[in-house]
Amino acid sequence: MGIVRRTCSSHPDRAAIGQCVITKQPICAECSTRYEGVNYSREGLRLLHERRAKDAAGEGGSFVAVAATLATPALLFMMYLSYLLSFQFVIDLVGSG
Numbered sequence: 408m409g410i411v412r413r414t415c416s417s418h419p420d421r422a423a424i425g426q427c428v429i430t431k432q433p434i435c436a437e438c439s440t441r442y443e444g445v446n447y448s449r450e451g452l453r454l455l456h457e458r459r460a461k462d463a464a465g466e467g468g469s470f471v472a473v474a475a476t477l478a479t480p481a482l483l484f485m486m487y488l489s490y491l492l493s494f495q496f497v498i499d500l501v502g503s504g
Contacts, residue, residue, distance in 0.1 A: 427451040
């Protein structure tokens with residue numbers, strides 16, 4: 408079994424030092440960017456940036472945030488009503504005894 412030499416996908420005359428974790432293409436030292444301990448190609452970094460921007464825009468979790476925001480005032484009002492009712496119950500107990 409022989410050693411296979413891989414070349415960079417952008418520079419066929421250069422030996423690949425790694426592989427982009429997103430695109431899976433072999434990359435040379437010039438094309439490689441190490442970010443968070445992992446090798447990325449230029450295209451891989453662009454795709455990573457797009458994914459993170461999409462996640463930061465709130466896709467997937469925005470419904471929960473909106474629902475919680477809308478439900479909070481209603482829950483607070485219900486807590487206030489229960490406080491008033493319990494307070495009135497105590498007053499009625501003390502007044503009748």
